[in-house]
Every structure is written in C-alpha cells, then in structure tokens.
Amino acid sequence: MTVFKDEADISGIVIRNAFKSYGSHAVLKGLNLTVQKSTIYGLLGPSGCGKTTLLSCIVKRLSLDHGSISLTAKSVSDIGYMPQDVCLHTELSIKEIFYYYGYIYGLTDKQIKFKMAELLSFLELPNQNRICTELSGGQQRRVSFAVSLLHDPKILILDEPTVGLDPVLSYTIWQRLLEMSRMGKTIVITTHYIEEAKQADAVGLMRNGALLAEDSPSYLLQYYNSSSLEDVFLYLCEQDQNNNAGNKTAELPSSCDKLRSLPNIEQTTSFTTSRFSSHRFKAQVIKNLYQIRRNVEITLFMLFLPIVICVFFNLAIGHDPTNLTVAYVNEESYSCYNVTYKGCALTERIYASCQVLDEMREKTFNLVQFNSTEDAQLAMFHNHVWGVIYFAPNYTQSVVNRINMGQHTKAGTLDSGAISFWIDKSDKYISSIVSRDVVTSLLDTISKILAPCSSKIKVSSKIMDNPIKFNQAIYGNNEPTFQHFATPAAIIICIFYLPVIFTGAIINSEKEGGVIERVMAAGMSFFEVAIAHSAVQSVLMIFQAIEMMILMYIVYDNPYKGNILTGLALLVLVGCGGSVFGFILAVLSKNLAGACFFGIGSNFLLMCVCGFIWPAEGAHYLLRLINSYFPLTLATTAMRSISNRGWGVTHPVIYMGFVSAGLWLAVFISLAYLVLRIRDDIWRSK
Ligand SMILES: Nc1ncnc2c1ncn2[C@@H]1O[C@H](COP(=O)(O)OP(=O)(O)OP(=O)(O)O)[C@@H](O)[C@H]1O
Numbered sequence: 001m002t003v004f005k006d007e008a009d010i011s012g013i014v015i016r017n018a019f020k021s022y023g024s025h026a027v028l029k030g031l032n033l034t035v036q037k038s039t040i041y042g043l044l045g046p047s048g049c050g051k052t053t054l055l056s057c058i059v060k061r062l063s064l065d066h067g068s069i070s071l072t073a074k075s076v077s078d079i080g081y082m083p084q085d086v087c088l089h090t091e092l093s094i095k096e097i098f099y100y101y102g103y104i105y106g107l108t109d110k111q112i113k114f115k116m117a118e119l120l121s122f123l124e125l126p127n128q129n130r131i132c133t134e135l136s137g138g139q140q141r142r143v144s145f146a147v148s149l150l151h152d153p154k155i156l157i158l159d160e161p162t163v164g165l166d167p168v169l170s171y172t173i174w175q176r177l178l179e180m181s182r183m184g185k186t187i188v189i190t191t192h193y194i195e196e197a198k199q200a201d202a203v204g205l206m207r208n209g210a211l212l213a214e215d216s217p218s219y220l221l222q223y224y225n226s227s228s229l230e231d232v233f234l235y236l237c238e239q240d241q242n243n244n245a246g247n248k249t250a251e252l253p254s255s256c257d258k259l260r261s262l263p264n265i266e267q268t269t270s271f272t273t274s275r276f277s278s279h280r281f282k283a284q285v286i287k288n289l290y291q292i293r294r295n296v297e298i299t300l301f302m303l304f305l306p307i308v309i310c311v312f313f314n315l316a317i318g319h320d321p322t323n324l325t326v327a328y329v330n331e332e333s334y335s336c337y338n339v340t341y342k343g344c345a346l347t348e349r350i351y352a353s354c355q356v357l358d359e360m361r362e363k364t365f366n367l368v369q370f371n372s373t374e375d376a377q378l379a380m381f382h383n384h385v386w387g388v389i390y391f392a393p394n395y396t397q398s399v400v401n402r403i404n405m406g407q408h409t410k411a412g413t414l415d416s417g418a419i420s421f422w423i424d425k426s427d428k429y430i431s432s433i434v435s436r437d438v439v440t441s442l443l444d445t446i447s448k449i450l451a452p453c454s455s456k457i458k459v460s461s462k463i464m465d466n467p468i469k470f471n472q473a474i475y476g477n478n479e480p481t482f483q484h485f486a487t488p489a490a491i492i493i494c495i496f497y498l499p500v501i502f503t504g505a506i507i508n509s510e511k512e513g514g515v516i517e518r519v520m521a522a523g524m525s526f527f528e529v530a531i532a533h534s535a536v537q538s539v540l541m542i543f544q545a546i547e548m549m550i551l552m553y554i555v556y557d558n559p560y561k562g563n564i565l566t567g568l569a570l571l572v573l574v575g576c577g578g579s580v581f582g583f584i585l586a587v588l589s590k591n592l593a594g595a596c597f598f599g600i601g602s603n604f605l606l607m608c609v610c611g612f613i614w615p616a617e618g619a620h621y622l623l624r625l626i627n628s629y630f631p632l633t634l635a636t637t638a639m640r641s642i643s644n645r646g647w648g649v650t651h652p653v654i655y656m657g658f659v660s661a662g663l664w665l666a667v668f669i670s671l672a673y674l675v676l677r678i679r680d681d682i683w684r685s686k
Contacts (some may be wrong), residue, residue, distance in 0.1 A: 006533070008027045011232075012037040012186035013058060015419055018067035020053055020209075021039035027053045028064070029209035035202070037072060040088045040177055041188045042197030042217075044233065046208030051190045052084050054206075055157050058188070059521045072186065073155050077105050080153035082161055083521075084190075085466060086140045087514040089287065090132035093123060094143055097152060099131065103283030112150070119146040122176065124169065131294075137165040138173045138282075145173070156180070156187040162196065174199050175230045186606060194230045246538065261379035275527050276603050276622040284524065284532030292508075296570070306544045310551035313490050314558075318483020321430055322364040327376035327385040328357060328420050330369070332395040344453035345400050352449050353391035359441035360389075365434075373420070380424055385651050387434050390420035399446070431535050443511065476559065488639035489612035491548050492632055496546055496578035499537055500599055503582030505532065508592040541575040553643070561646030566637065566654065573661040574635050580668035581631075587675060610636045634660035 013035040020028040027050040035041040042053050050450055056062040058069055059081045073079050095116065102176070120128060123142040132140055145161050156177075162170040170193075177187055177654035178199065189200065195201050197217065204214040213220060217229055224232045292299045333339050336354035343350050357367060368385060370376035376388040392398065398417030402409045421438060425431040428544055445467070470478060511518040516529065545568055553560035582599075589595040607613065609623065610632040621626055627633050638657020641647045647654050 002558065007244075009502070010257060012039065012072055013041075013068045013188065015054075015058075015069075016068050017438035018057065018069065020050075020057060021065055021066045023146060026068075027209050028057075029066070031206075033211060033212050033214065035186055036187055038184045039201035040181045040189060040199070042203040043190045043206060043423055044194055044197055044203055044229070045190075047075060047192075048207050051211045052159055053207060055081075055159050055188065055190065059157055060063050061517055061521050066553035071155060073153075075522070077151055078154045078519075079262060080148035080151065080156045081517055081521045082158045084159040084512060085514050086137075086144050087131075087146055087518040088140070088142065088147065089130060089291065090329055090513070091294045092287070093129050094120070096287075097143060097147060098128070100283055100287045100290070101147045103286065103524065104280050104524060105517065106279045107151060110480060115150055115474045116261060116639075119149060122172070125170075126318045138166075138500070141645055142169075152432055154185060156185055156189075158187065158189045160190050160192065162191060164192065170196065183337035187425060194233060197230065198229060203229065203521040205236055207237055210372060211461070212240055255409040266421040275525050276531075277528070280524050280528050280613060281532055285535055286529055288532055288536045290572075292609055298505075302498065302540055303543060303547070306498060307551060309490075309494055310548055310556070313487075314483065314552070314556040317486055317490075320433055320482045323366050324364075324430060325385045326369055326389060326434065327362065327368050327370050327379055328389040328391070329371065329373050329376055330354075330357070330391045331393040333392045334369075339448075340515065342452075343449075345396060345449035346403065346453045350396060350449060352396040355445040355448060356389075356391075356441050359444050360437065363437045365437065373422075378558065380422065383424070385419060386430060387423040387438070388440065388624070392420075392624035395419075395447075399449075399555075401624075405448075423630065438529050484558055484644060485640070486551050488643050489610060489636045491545075491552060491571065492574055492610070492636045492639050493607060495541065495545055495549060495575045496554055496581070496606075497599070497603055498542055498602075498633060499575050499579035500582035502540065503533065503537060503588045504595045504599060505592065507583055507586035508589070510597055511586065512591060514668050530580075530583065530672070531582075534576075537579050538576070541579070544574065545575065545583055558643070560643045561564050565643050566649050570635060570639055570642070570654075570657060572660065573658065573665065574632070575646050575666055577631060577665040584668060584672050587672070606630060606632050609633060612636065612641075628660075631660075631664040 013033070015031060015033040018028045018031040018033075019026070019649075031050075031054065033041075033043075033054075043054070045051055053062065054550075055062050058071070058075070059079055071079075080166070089100070092100070098116045098119075099109075099112055102109075102115070107115070108202065116128065119125070121147050125139060125142055125146065132143060141161070141164055145158070148156060148158065162173060164206050165173070177189070181187055181201070189197075191197055200217065202214065204215050204219065205212045205220075213232075215223075220229065221227065221234050224235060226232050226235070234297050247579060270635055309523060319468065330336075330353050332353040333351045336351065336357060339351045339354060340348070341351045341354040341358070361367060370379065370388075373390050376385065376390075379385045380388055392415075394416055398413045398415075401413045402417045405413070419438070419442060423434060425429050436504065461610070472478065473480075476484065509517075510519075521527075549560075549567065549571075551565070581602075582595075584596045585595045589598055607625045609616070609619070609630045616624065616633060616637070635657045638654045642652045651659065
C-alpha cells in the first residue's frame with residue numbers, strides 16, 4: 001500500500017526542489033519530500049547526506065537557496081524540534097530547563113508543572129532538580145526530547161532521538177510517537193537504525209542531498225522483494241551510483257513518480273513571530289538569572305575583577321620609583337662623617353657636596369661610593385647603578401667663588417663648581433626621575449648653604465634658584481602624578497572591556513553548544529536575547545562602575561572635582577557600547593578563542609590611541625587627525641576633564657565625550673543588527 005492518498009491530504013510538510021549549499025559545498029540538490037499529516041516520516045541516509053541541514057531548513061533555522069517548504073504550522077510554537085546535539089543549557093537543572101522552554105512557548109506554571117511530571121515519568125528521567133551536566137549522555141538526550149514535546153506541538157522534527165537509548169526505552173518512545181501520530185501529530189524523524197524506521201508510515205531514503213525513494217516501508221519491501229529496508233537502501237545506492245556513472249536518471253519506484261506529479265508549492269511557509277513578546281523576554285531573563293545563580297563564581301569574578309584591577313592599578317601605577325642606586329665619586333671629601341656641611345658657605349668652610357648627597361639620600365636614593373669615575377661608569381655599564389655623580393676637589397669653593405665673582409667668574413671655576421652627571425637613559429621614567437631629583441637636591445642644598453648667610457651678609461638664599469616662579473596650578477596640583485593622568489582612562493577602558501568579556505563569554509557559551517540556535521528555532525528573537533542579556537548586564541555594569549568610582553576616587557583619593565552623576569552616566573554609556581561590541585565579537589567569531597583574539601587585539605589598539613599610556617596630543621600627526629573618532633578617545637578626554645577639572649556636561653569637551661560614546665553605541669547596535677540580518681547561520685556552532 002502506498003502512503004500517498006489524495007493530493008488534498010498531502011499537506012503536513014511539502015518540500016519542493018530544495019537546494020542548499022554551505023559556500024561552494026552543495027548539500028541539498030533539488031530535494032523533493034512529502035510528509036502527510038498525522039503520520040510518522042522516517043528520514044534515512046548515510047552520515048553527511050544532508051539530513052540535519054534539511055531539518056534545520058524545515059524549522060527555519062536555515063533558509064533554502066532555492067525551492068520551497070510548506071508546513072501546516074501557523075507559528076513556531078506549532079513545531080517541536082529536537083536537534084541532533086543536546087543543545088540545552090546543561091548548567092541548569094531539568095526543572096529550570098522545562099520552565100525556560102515552557103515560558104518561551106507561553107505556557108503557564110501549572111501547564112509546565114503538569115507536562116513536566118508526565119514527561120519525567122514517561123522518559124524515566126531522574127529527579128527534576130538534577131543538574132543536566134550531572135546526567136548521562138542518554139539522560140541528557142531524553143531531556144532534550146522531552147523539551148521538544150513540552151508544548152504539545154502539531155509537528156515534531158526529531159534528529160536522531162533514539163541514539164544512545166536502550167532498546168526498551170527506544171521501543172517506548174516509538175510507541176509514544178505512533179500514538180501521537182494517531183492523535184494528529186505530524187512527525188519527521190531521522191535515525192541511523194534503519195530497521196527501527198519500519199514502524200514509520202513513510203520513509204525517505206536520502207543520498208547526496210536528494211531522495212532515492214520515498215514510500216511506506218511495506219511498499220518498498222514488497223516492491224524490491226526484500227525482507228530488510230537496509231537491503232533496499234543498499235540496492236538503491238548501488239543503482240544510483242551506476243546511473244550517475246552512466247549519467248542516466250535514477251529509476252525510481254512508482255510512488256516517486258507520483259511525487260513528481262504533485263503540484264508545485266510556490267512559497268515557503270513563513271511564520272509571523274512578533275519581534276518581542278513579554279513571555280519570551282521573561283523566559284530569557286529568568287534563564288539568565290538561573291545561570292548567574294548556577295555560575296556564582298563567574299558572577300563574583302565579574303564583580304571582583306574591577307576591585308582587583310583598581311587596587312593593583314593604584315598600587316603599581318604612578319608612584320615614583322624608590323631606592324634607585326646611584327654611584328658617586330666625591331673628590332671634595334672622600335668621607336662625609338667628620339666634615340661640616342651645615343652653616344653659611346660664604347663665611348665658613350663647609351662641604352656642600354656632602355649636603356647634596358644627604359639630600360639625595362632623603363629622596364630615597366641608594367648611594368654607592370666609588371673611587372674613580374671610570375669604575376662608577378663601568379658599574380653603570382653593567383646596569384648596577386642608574387647614574388654617576390662626580391664632585392670636583394674644590395667643589396664648594398668654586399660654588400662660593402661663582403656667587404662672589406658673578407660675571408667675572410672664570411670658566412675653570414664654573415666647571416669645578418658644577419656637578420658632573422652621567423645617566424642611563426634606557427628607561428625614560430627612571431632616568432627623568434633620577435635627573436629631576438639630582439637637580440632638586442642641588443637646589444635644596446644651595447638654599448640651605450646660603451640661608452644662614454642672610455643674617456650675616458644679606459645674601460638671599462634664592463640667588464641660585466631657577467629664574468621662574470611656578471604659581472599654584474589652576475587645575476590639578478603642582479605635583480601631578482601619572483596616576484592622576486591615567487585613572488580616568490583606566491576606568492573608561494575597564495568599563496568598556498568588562499562587558500566585552502562577560503557578554504562575549506555568555507553569548508559564545510550559548511552559541512558553542514548550539515543552544516541559542518535551538519532557542520531561536522523555538523521563536524526567540526535576537527532582539528529578545530539582546531534585551532534580556534542587556535538587562536542583566538546593565539545591573540552588573542552599574543555595580544562595577546560604582547565599585548571603581550569608590551575605589552579610585554575615595555579609597556585611593558585620586559582627584560575627582562566634577563559631578564558624580566555626570567561621571568557615572570558617561571561610564572554607563574561607554575559600558576553599553578562595550579556590551580554590544582562584545583556581542584558583535586561573539587557572534588562574528590567562530591568560538592571563544594576567536595572572540596578572545598579579537599578582544600585582546602582591539603583592547604591594545606584602543607588603549608594606545610585613547611590617551612591611556614600617552615597623551616593623544618603626542619601621537620603622530622596622521623593619527624591625531626583620526627584618533628578622536630576611535631570609540632574611547634573622546635570619552636577618556638571627557639572623563640579626565642570631569643575628574644581633574646570638574647567640568648560639567650555643558651562644556652564642549654564633556655558633551656563631545658557623551659556624543660562620541662552615544663554614536664559608537666548606535667554604530668555597534670547597527671552593526672550587530674546588520675550582521676544578524678546578513679548571516680542567517682550566524683548562530684550555528686559549526
Ligand atoms: N555549517 C556548516 N558549514 C559547512 N558545511 C557544513 C555545515 N553544516 C554541515 N555541513 C556539511 O554539510 C553536509 C551535510 O551535513 P548534515 O549535518 O546535514 O549531514 P547529516 O546527514 O545530518 O549527517 P549525520 O547523520 O552525520 O548527522 C556535511 O558534509 C557537512 O560537513
């Protein structure tokens with residue numbers, strides 16, 4: 001008996017002339033398939049022949065390149081889909097998974113509870129509170145199967161539901177499927193166990209992206225005079241091979257001729273799923289909360305990471321290096337123990353070189369005495385000291401002569417009254433600090449050796465000072481540190497990249513397990529996934545921003561002169577941009593490693609151009625033309641002016657920071673939208 005009844009009955013699933021390729025690899029090649037309403041259809045074929053691809057097209061996770069698929073389903077909730085892999089959030093418990101999918105399909109708590117109890121007992125599943133990762137592979141597949149039945153769909157698409165199950169349970173499942181088909185469900189099932197498919201109402205034998213035959217198992221067995229479907233399949237494969245070799249059309253069984261004569265379906269069924277539904281949004285938010293509870297260590301990590309970064313930033317960055325070793329050769333006095341170096345240098349015999357060395361020790365230099373400048377320079381060559389200082393034998397007397405003789409001072413006196421200084425400049429920061437402190441030690445010494453003279457001979461101790469007067473700084477203080485410069489940039493970079501890490505990791509973990517693909521096959525939209533994730537991410541980000549503000553500006557007392565809310569608002573805006581950027585990285589990259597490479601690379605780039613390490617004003621002039629257009633540059637400048645200058649949002653520098661962060665957020669959202677529109681398979685894990 002053939003399965004095909006009247007044409008009018010053939011309306012469960014009808015596929016006509018289906019073509020689908022992955023790049024240049026053609027998988028479906030003009031496939032026709034018909035599943036009658038209220039029947040079970042077994043789709044058989046060797047590994048790689050395109051079964052899963054076909055099912056993905058039926059459930060609308062992939063679109064055909066050509067051809068049409070017509071379904072009796074009116075909405076996605078009419079379809080139950082069990083993918084080949086488990087594709088569930090396995091860190092959740094069985095019960096949480098049931099509730100998640102139940103909410104997606106709009107079921108009430110009561111309906112979910114009732115259905116869950118029934119499915120748990122039918123599929124012999126363990127306690128509902130068991131975490132999925134703790135279940136065996138077979139148990140996980142049964143949970144996956146149960147999820148596809150949860151909302152009582154009209155059409156069931158099952159990709160190898162009986163793999164890994166014991167024969168008794170497989171038998172029970174088949175009985176249940178038969179019962180469901182009698183009650184009006186249309187079921188498509190793929191299986192590698194060909195003999196199991198004898199129980200189906202119809203089977204399609206698939207090879208190389210097309211059907212070799214499609215009919216009831218009994219008809220095929222009778223037609224080919226065989227006792228096993230496996231033999232029929234082998235025979236058809238051989239025939240197909242021969243026909244292909246001879247370029248002839250395969251001789252198909254009679255019922256496939258009927259198939260060819262079926263009316264063409266012009267249009268693929270499309271579902272009108274709303275872009276946003278409150279029950280799916282609720283499902284996604286609740287699932288995110290389940291995940292946060294289940295992955296407490298990740299949540300804590302994300303909350304503690306900013307604290308750790310701020311603490312180590314303040315401990316490590318911006319402080320002057322101390323205890324730097326500097327060599328000295330003092331020919332004025334080899335020992336400073338028994339000499340006088342306090343008093344008026346103009347009237348008493350004192351040793352100013354010893355005073356200079358004392359000043360340097362106070363600035364935490366570690367001074368090492370050498371007998372000759374050659375030895376000291378050798379020590380610097382071997383990286384044992386950062387600099388060498390040399391005092392001539394008549395150093396103090398030369399300084400005094402210089403003061404006394406003014407414009408009549410001889411060149412030789414000027415030379416011997418100057419400290420000779422050699423320095424290792426391989427490290428810019430250390431060498432400039434050593435130079436600065438040597439100069440200030442000398443200036444302090446001159447003040448000190450002239451101060452006692454003022455009462456005696458009316459000489460000002462300022463006579464040898466730099467002829468410039470530094471007044472009180474208008475913004476900042478007269479002792480600025482790198483820490484004050486870098487703190488606003490560090491906060492901006494952290495608040496941008498912390499969401500990148502979190503969003504990238506979460507979205508990738510869903511993508512890699514094929515989980516999100518299944519959820520989207522159940523009707524969830526990108527918009528709902530993004531909004532629900534943003535809701536959770538925003539709360540986390542606000543906590544992180546507040547933590548960093550408290551640590552940087554209260555605990556570590558970096559200057560913050562502006563309005564707290566202005567700073568916080570800028571951080572949240574930048575953080576939202578980071579969140580969407582992380583989302584783009586996650587969907588564009590094949591796996592977590594790819595996302596990490598993108599993330600680390602972009603982090604280094606943005607850190608260089610935003611003015612964290614070096615002022616943007618010091619960049620190459622070509623870069624300066626464009627560096628304001630990078631995502632974090634203007635936001636960093638604005639944050640620096642809010643904290644260090646106290647400017648408000650009406651100041652052009654501040655509102656340009658907000659405009660830049662807002663525009664970049666809009667750019668990232670548009671990019672995410674475009675990527676998801678252009679690539680329909682972006683959620684696929686392989
Ligand atoms: N995302 C993808 N990108 C590129 N090629 C793919 C992709 N998914 C599947 N393929 C290829 O398409 C072909 C069909 O794969 P498909 O998973 O549909 O086969 P299948 O019949 O379901 O196999 P199995 O029974 O082993 O699951 C295979 O050659 C596979 O390598």
